[in-house]
Amino acid sequence: MKLLTLMAAMVAATFVHAAVAADMPEFTLVIKNHVYQPSELTIPAGTKVKLHITNEDATPEEFESTDFNRESVVLPNHSIVVFIGPLRAGTYGFFGDFHRETAQGRLIVE
Amino acid sequence: MPAVALLVFREVLEAALIISIICAATRGVPGRAARVLGGIGLGVAGALLVALGADFIANLASGAGQDIFNAAVLLLAVLMIGWHVIWMSSHGRELAQHMTSVGSAVKQGSRSLNLLLTVVALAVLREGSEVVLFLFGLSASGINAVQMAGGIGIGIIGGATLGFGLYIGLLGIPINHFFTVTNIMLVLLAAGLASTAAGYLVQSDLLPAMGSQIWDTSRLLSDDSALGKTLGVLIGYKSAPAGIQLAFYLTTVALLTAGMRWQQKRAMPASRSVSAPRESAPRHPQH
Numbered sequence: 001m002k003l004l005t006l007m008a009a010m011v012a013a014t015f016v017h018a019a020v021a022a023d024m025p026e027f028t029l030v031i032k033n034h035v036y037q038p039s040e041l042t043i044p045a046g047t048k049v050k051l052h053i054t055n056e057d058a059t060p061e062e063f064e065s066t067d068f069n070r071e072s073v074v075l076p077n078h079s080i081v082v083f084i085g086p087l088r089a090g091t092y093g094f095f096g097d098f099h100r101e102t103a104q105g106r107l108i109v110e
Numbered sequence: 111m112p113a114v115a116l117l118v119f120r121e122v123l124e125a126a127l128i129i130s131i132i133c134a135a136t137r138g139v140p141g142r143a144a145r146v147l148g149g150i151g152l153g154v155a156g157a158l159l160v161a162l163g164a165d166f167i168a169n170l171a172s173g174a175g176q177d178i179f180n181a182a183v184l185l186l187a188v189l190m191i192g193w194h195v196i197w198m199s200s201h202g203r204e205l206a207q208h209m210t211s212v213g214s215a216v217k218q219g220s221r222s223l224n225l226l227l228t229v230v231a232l233a234v235l236r237e238g239s240e241v242v243l244f245l246f247g248l249s250a251s252g253i254n255a256v257q258m259a260g261g262i263g264i265g266i267i268g269g270a271t272l273g274f275g276l277y278i279g280l281l282g283i284p285i286n287h288f289f290t291v292t293n294i295m296l297v298l299l300a301a302g303l304a305s306t307a308a309g310y311l312v313q314s315d316l317l318p319a320m321g322s323q324i325w326d327t328s329r330l331l332s333d334d335s336a337l338g339k340t341l342g343v344l345i346g347y348k349s350a351p352a353g354i355q356l357a358f359y360l361t362t363v364a365l366l367t368a369g370m371r372w373q374q375k376r377a378m379p380a381s382r383s384v385s386a387p388r389e390s391a392p393r394h395p396q397h
Binding site: 072079085087 | 113117164165173177244246247248250309315326328332333334350352
């Protein structure tokens with residue numbers, strides 16, 4: 001019973017929340033030659049943003065950040081969307097888990 | 111080669127820690143080794159299938175397919191672990207007592223073991239599919255096969271050794287507390303998996319974050335460090351969890367604890383009225 005109430009609340013919250021998500025700032029990252037372009041991305045603090053990540057390489061990559069807790073595979077010639085934040089101001093690292101030597105980037109939140 | 115070894119090591123470590131907790135929790139159940147190995151085999155096969163179908167999964171649910179898939183795999187594992195610990199809460203003591211004999215609890219134990227075998231398979235599938243995708247990419251970029259095999263070997267041996275170390279450590283727990291400890295570990299493991307599942311649903315905006323950084327200890331202990339990763343599996347440690355992840359974690363702990371209490375209460379009078387007369391039947395005839 002408790003579980004049902006909780007699940008109902010979660011479903012309700014998801015709908016309310018989808019309605020508010022209309023005008024969200026959007027950003028794009030491109031992976032090429034196992035490097036993020038741009039390697040530094042600035043986003044506003046305290047705001048949820050929609051991040052498009054396109055992999056132009058012929059090999060899969062995993063967009064990952066342990067600083068802001070995101071992890072998603074981007075297949076070759078595919079695009080994914082990852083929602084980030086709202087985050088507090090600061091600098092956060094992200095990387096490509098499959099090519100850590102080169103695929104490094106910084107997210108600047110201000 | 112170091113890059114291959116490190117990536118394989120990280121993924122194998124996570125799966126190996128989960129498997130070692132499950133091996134400890136099923137101590138004394140006959141047919142366990144074969145089933146755990148079977149679970150690993152199924153998981154590897156599943157990982158290959160998932161990697162091959164990655165394109166299909168990625169395009170599902172207008173791009174959220176990958177996150178939904180990951181969350182579903184994790185929540186399925188949570189369900190199986192939950193089922194097992196609730197069942198164990200009434201039979202753990204019998205299992206400890208009948209460890210050497212073949213009691214009814216042990217037979218029932220093997221039924222619950224099938225659930226945990228599925229958890230082994232799911233853990234291997236999840237971590238393994240990432241490794242397979244990574245290796246697909248590597249082989250496409252023309253890496254030396256010997257270097258690749260060497261990296262994979264070192265990674266697997268490293269991860270498996272740490273997992274085995276945890277298992278050996280757990281075996282040192284006195285037998286009368288043993289299943290209490292492994293049950294607590296399973297509850298924390300399940301709670302951590304549930305919070306990771308919530309994280310996937312937040313990143314594709316299917317769940318509200320309810321506060322995206324409840325705390326931030328990434329400078330003290332990063333999720334990416336070996337210790338952070340280990341604690342991530344063992345107790346569900348996250349350096350910067352979202353509010354909803356915390357909610358999933360606490361809800362899992364609360365539901366499983368309540369389920370275990372309920373099952374203990376339900377089983378106690380029943381096991382007395384059923385097993386006591388049977389054992390004492392010769393001395394105290396009922397009718």
